[in-house]
Amino acid sequence: MKKLLVLGAGTAGTITANKLNRRLDSDEWSITVVDQDRIHYYQPGFLFIPFGIYEPDDVIKSKGSLLPPEVELVVSEIDLIEPEQNRVKLVDGGNYLDYDVLIVATGTQPRPDETPGLTDGSWRDTIHDFYTFDGAVALADKLRTWDGGRLVVHITEMPCKCPVAPLEFTFLADAFFHNKGMRDRVELVYVTPLDGAFTKPIASEHLGRMLEAKKVEVETDFAVERVDPDRNMLVSYDEREIPYDLLVTVPVNMGAEFVDRSGLGDELNYVPVDKHTFLSKEYDNIFALGDAADLPTSKAGSVAHFAVDVFADNFVRYAKGLPMVEEFDGHANCFIESGFGKAAIIDFNYDTEPLPGKYPVPGIGPFSLLEETQINHWGKMMFRWLYWNVLLKGRDTPLPAAMTMAGKHAE
Ligand SMILES: Cc1cc2nc3c(=O)[nH]c(=O)nc-3n(C[C@H](O)[C@H](O)[C@H](O)COP(=O)(O)OP(=O)(O)OC[C@H]3O[C@@H](n4cnc5c(N)ncnc54)[C@H](O)[C@@H]3O)c2cc1C
Incomplete structure (x- = not known):
């Protein structure tokens, strides 16, 4: 019996375990998944918690309930991979798990400790985040009673997972304060290390116009050096200073x-892999999927989903000693909630930036790329059901893993 060991039961690890459990012969392969946490968080839902649109219970399920009974779930923090011995050391009890093939799917985590001053005293008081469950819940408490001032939404560094989420937070904050009748008492500021609202030029222009329409001040090319919590000030390496009354930051990921x-990571602890097959550049029995890999595309659940579709087909061949023929193209898509019951959507890959048009059916949609519509918003709201019931379970969807140009047009 060969052993497939999956590290991480988040989006990528769960989809992988479900898909491969169906595709591999159970007399030949056992599948074990390790995660430190019994709870699976629907992270896109963290965006809605601060504004009271979702309650904390809306974004959690037990990891065990999302995996098939044939897959063993080990709950422990992972201490070390020993690739030369083909084994993984766990923190709990110092036990080892052997593997024939290893998949690293432990994602990316916010690290506020990486920025001087961020967690010194004002953390979860005048400085908040919404990239963690606890952070989103604490921010909901804060916003419930906050009586206005200068709200600075800030991205520390790229890459961060779901790079549109800070924009969505800003749009939703605009709508939230409008609906509370206090928008005139809130100065909204968007601070980014990028030279515009987003990483790719066409989308950046569209999203920049949306920020402008919502009267959000934008500060670009801001590489934060430290936070001065005594003066409520963000300070950059080039000595610019941005004051805040309430800072909502996306820490270094x-x-x-x-x-x-384990000696397997780059400077941000991402595993260097072949961007088409996810095979480690160093070891021919180690793969990395989802945010844990150093793929040159967005760190997003949609990428994990499309990537695992490609990976599962390849893995069946790999397991038989055959060459992997499928190639992942970096396909990513993301709804961008923009407030007042509307959203936009983007769809792109390694080579093609987000373009306007219709998605997924060319000419019809129902979703409109780079355009704010109500149908896009309903797509975003329905996505949670799809996530729990279809995507995580590894069920097939009619959406192809590869991006298509059909329905898109260059401006
Ligand atoms: C606020 C927010 C909004 C988002 N919105 C969207 C969106 O609209 N669309 C979209 O596509 N994506 C979105 N994302 C991104 C998406 O959630 C992630 O890209 C996706 O979850 C990545 O999947 P993953 O499996 O790589 O990592 P994760 O789902 O994060 O899973 C990693 C797992 O590894 C485990 N783990 C980590 N370290 C260890 C260790 N040492 N020992 C044991 N276990 C460990 C963790 O407990 C976790 O279960 C959003 C993310 C956030 C934070």
């Missing part, structure tokens, strides 16, 4: 520390 300890 980094892969798991054990990846670094």
Whole structure:
């Protein structure tokens, strides 16, 4: 019996375990998944918690309920991968798990400790985040009673997972304060290390116009050096200063520390892999999927989903000693909630930036790329059901893993 060991039961790990459990012969392969947490968080839902649109219970399910009974779930923090011995050391009891093939799917985590001053005293008081469950819940408490001032939404560094989420937060904050009748008492500021609203030029222009329409001040090319919590000030390396009354920051995102300890990571603890097959550049029995990999595309659940579709087909061949013929193209898509019951959507890959048009059916949609519509908003709201019931379970969807140009047009 061969052993497939999956590290991480988040989006990528769960989809992989479900898909491969169906595709591999159970007399030949056993599948074990390790995660430190019994709870699976629907992270896109963290965006809605601060504004009271979702309650905390809306974004959690037990990891066990999302995996098939044939897959073993081990709940423990991972300490170390020993790739030369084909084994993984767990923190709990110092036990080892052997593997024939290893998949690293431990994602990326916010690391507020990486920015001086961020967690010194004002953390979860005048400085908040919404990239963690606890952070989103604490921010909901804060916003319930906040009586206005200068709200600065800030991205520390790229790459961060779901790079549109800070924009969505800003749009929703605009709508939230409008609906509370206090928008005139809130100065909204968007601070980014990028030279515009987004990483790709056409989308950046569209999203920049949306920020402008919502009267959000934008500060670009801001590489934060430290936060001065005594003066409520963001300070950049080029000595610019941005004052805030309430700071909502997206901290540095980094892969798991054990990846670094195991000698498998780059400077941000992401595993260097072939961007088409996810095979480690160093070991021919280690793959990395989802945010844990150093793929040059967005760190997003949609990428994990499309990537695992490609990976599962390849893995069946790989398991038989055949060459992997499928190639992942970097396909990503994301709804961008923009407030007042509307959203936009983007769809792109390694080579093609987000373009306007219709998605997924060319000429029809129902979703409109780079345009704010109510149908896009309903797509975003329905996505949670799809996530729990279809995507995580590894069920097939009519959406092809590869991006298509049909329905898109260059401006
Ligand atoms: C606020 C927010 C909004 C988002 N919105 C969207 C969106 O609209 N669309 C979209 O596509 N994506 C969105 N994302 C991104 C999406 O959630 C992630 O890209 C996706 O979850 C990545 O999947 P993953 O499996 O790689 O990592 P994760 O789902 O994060 O899973 C990693 C798992 O590894 C485990 N783990 C980590 N370290 C260890 C360790 N040392 N020992 C044991 N276990 C460990 C963790 O407990 C976790 O279960 C959003 C994310 C956030 C935070």
